[in-house]
Structures are given as C-alpha cells and as structure tokens.
Amino acid sequence: MFGQANVLAAGQAAFPPSVEDFYLPSILPWGAHDSYWFTKITAMVWIAVGVLIIFFLASYRKPQLVPTKKQWFAESIYGFVRNNIAVDMIGHAGVRFAPYFTTLFCFILLTNFFAILPGFQISPNSHIAFPAILAVISYVLFIYAGIKHHGAGKFIKNSLIPPAPWYILPLLIPIEFFSTFLVRPFSLAVRLFANMFAGHMLLLVFTLGGFAMLSANTWLAPVSVLSWVMTIALTFLEFLVIVLQAYVFTVLTASYVQGALADEH
Amino acid sequence: MAGDQTPQPNGGSGDVPSGAGQGWTALGYLITGMVFWGFIGWLVDQWLDSGGIATGIGVVLGMAGGIILVVRRLGTPT
Numbered sequence: 522m523f524g525q526a527n528v529l530a531a532g533q534a535a536f537p538p539s540v541e542d543f544y545l546p547s548i549l550p551w552g553a554h555d556s557y558w559f560t561k562i563t564a565m566v567w568i569a570v571g572v573l574i575i576f577f578l579a580s581y582r583k584p585q586l587v588p589t590k591k592q593w594f595a596e597s598i599y600g601f602v603r604n605n606i607a608v609d610m611i612g613h614a615g616v617r618f619a620p621y622f623t624t625l626f627c628f629i630l631l632t633n634f635f636a637i638l639p640g641f642q643i644s645p646n647s648h649i650a651f652p653a654i655l656a657v658i659s660y661v662l663f664i665y666a667g668i669k670h671h672g673a674g675k676f677i678k679n680s681l682i683p684p685a686p687w688y689i690l691p692l693l694i695p696i697e698f699f700s701t702f703l704v705r706p707f708s709l710a711v712r713l714f715a716n717m718f719a720g721h722m723l724l725l726v727f728t729l730g731g732f733a734m735l736s737a738n739t740w741l742a743p744v745s746v747l748s749w750v751m752t753i754a755l756t757f758l759e760f761l762v763i764v765l766q767a768y769v770f771t772v773l774t775a776s777y778v779q780g781a782l783a784d785e786h
Numbered sequence: 787m788a789g790d791q792t793p794q795p796n797g798g799s800g801d802v803p804s805g806a807g808q809g810w811t812a813l814g815y816l817i818t819g820m821v822f823w824g825f826i827g828w829l830v831d832q833w834l835d836s837g838g839i840a841t842g843i844g845v846v847l848g849m850a851g852g853i854i855l856v857v858r859r860l861g862t863p864t
Contacts (some may be wrong), residue, residue: 610807683858692823692851700818708814776807 536733538725543647543718562645569631569645573624599623602771610775611782618778621662622771625655629713630767636720637759644763647717649710656710659774667781676781701780709773716766720759727752812856819852820845 546552549559580595588596602623607615629646636644645651667676681697682690731748734741827844834840 683855685854685858689851689854692847693855695826696815696819696822696848696851696855699822700814704814704818772807773810776811779807780811 536729538722538729542725543643543721545643561641562643562648565635565641565643566632566645566651569628569635573627573631598627602626606768606771606775610772611779614782615775615779618662618666618775622775625659625774626767626771629655629770630764633717633763633767634760636717636763637724637756642724643721644717646713647721649714652710652713652717655713655770656706659709659770659777660706663774663777663781666778670782679783680781705777709770713766713770716762720755720762723755724752724759727755808860812860815855815859816849816852819848819850819855821848823848823851 544557545561546554547556547558547560548564550556576591577595580591584592599619603616603619606626607619607622609615611618632645632651634644635641636647664676667680670676671679680701681694683693683697685693727748731745731752734748735745824841824845827840827842827847830836830840830844831838
C-alpha cells in the first residue's frame, strides 16, 4: 500500500511521472503487476463506502433532540445538501432527491479527499471509471425523474424542442439533443476525472521533481526544497479543488434533475 | 431591524436553474452549438471538398443557435 513511498525513499522513481503511476500494484494477489482486480484504488473505494455507512449509522443510532457532536456534523452535511443544493435548485420536489445528492456529495468528497490524505495520496476519481459510473447514475436518474414526472413523450418534447419559431428549430434541436443527452454525462465524468488526475499529476511532478533535481546535482538542493514547498502549497490548492468538484458534481446533477422536472415554458 | 431581511428566493418550482447550474448550461449550449454544427460543416467540407467554407458557416450557425438557446431557455421568463 505504501509502494510509492518506498520507491521515493529508494530514489529510483522515474522522473517525468506518467499514467503508469496511476496504476498501483495489486494487493490481492500481493504485488502482481498485471492484475487489477484488487488494488489500492479498489481498497480505497471500499473504505470510503464503509466509512460513510458506519459514520452515518453511528451518528443516527440514537438521535437526540439536542444533537451530539457527531450527530450535529452528520445533520449539517445532510442539511447543507438538502437546503443549499436540493431545495435551492429544485424546490420542494427536491427533498425527495436529497438523500441521493447527499450520498453522492459525501462519496465524491471522501474519495477526492484521499488524494491528499497521507497514506492514501491518490484519489480513485483520478481513474475515469469511477466518475464515469457516477455520471451514468446521475444521467439515468435525471432521465428517469423526467419520464416519471412528464411521461416519456412529453419529457423528450420538453427537453428537445425549445420555445422558438419553427424555422430555426432544425438548427436548435440537434444542439439540444447533443448538449442534453450526450455532452452532459460526458462532461460530468470528465470534469471530475480531469481535476483529480491533474491534481495528482501536479503533486507527483513537484515531489518527484525535487528528488530528480537532488539526485542530478547536489547544488540543486535549494531548488528541491522550493519544489517541496510548492508541493505543500499545491496540496492546499488540491483541497480547494476537492471540495469544489464534489460540490459542482452534486449541483450539476441537481440542475439536470431540475431541468428534467421543469414544466415547459 | 430584526424583520428587515430581504426576501430569500426559496427556489419554488421556478423554471430557471439557479447559479452554477445556469452558468454551466449556458456554456454547454454555446460550446455544443459550435462543435456540433461545426462538425456537420466539416463533414460537408469533406464531401464537397470546399476547403473549410462549410466548417466556417457551420460554426457561425451553431454559435447563433447556441445564443438563441441561451436566450430562449435561460433568458428572462415572460
């Protein structure tokens, strides 16, 4: 699990970091290089799921009128997502979706946070598979919500036919179709993936770059130190990106659900 | 001044998505319009060998379409 740190200590990390660095050695079977069934990434996703389930179960185990600290924390998260995302974007109908949004928000926040958590130091979301699956879930959700609310025909008519004179409709309908049904899930997945990928890459470049310069020439040691200081600064930037991306993903899902539920205008 | 608060928009069942969602929707329309009709124009270019003219027309048309969509979908509700 700490393979990367060992590689660093041994001073044998290849300097320009590559996509290879995102494929960590297998845990089960231990150390196999061509097996991706159970890697550190897999373990982290399961840990995230477990931590969230246990945290929320434990917080609501004996709910009290005057909440304990843990209960207050859990309620704040749920309240934030429900009031500031679900109700704010969708209205009262949004409360129904608040549990899903909260789950989504917490899961993305925690898996993103693994990117800068010592010992974990890579986010599962820097592999496109995880954001892609999350985007597919949101995609299915907003289409399902729209069809359930309006009926299939009216939902498709609402989302494809904008209020415009008939003679420009041929110009607009393909754009609507493209942006609603093709670009949305894609951009949702790619936005999260690219942010986490770039963040990890950036930290790798500055950390490994420090080692590379140090082993190239001892006189470069001050620059190495500068590079590591930059790593720390970038870690704080990463934290901002982590929270922001979790929020953006949830807000956009809410916005798509809102669009699917909206009446024609 | 205790009761002197500005009324908060409580979401309601408004037609227009608020804040960030609206921004992304608008950006999506503008980019998609250009990319989609630009691509159609590029296909026409390949077909007629017209050296990029159709791509240009497609991009401009798509841009116009995107702007119309933003105005119609996100503009002031009448």
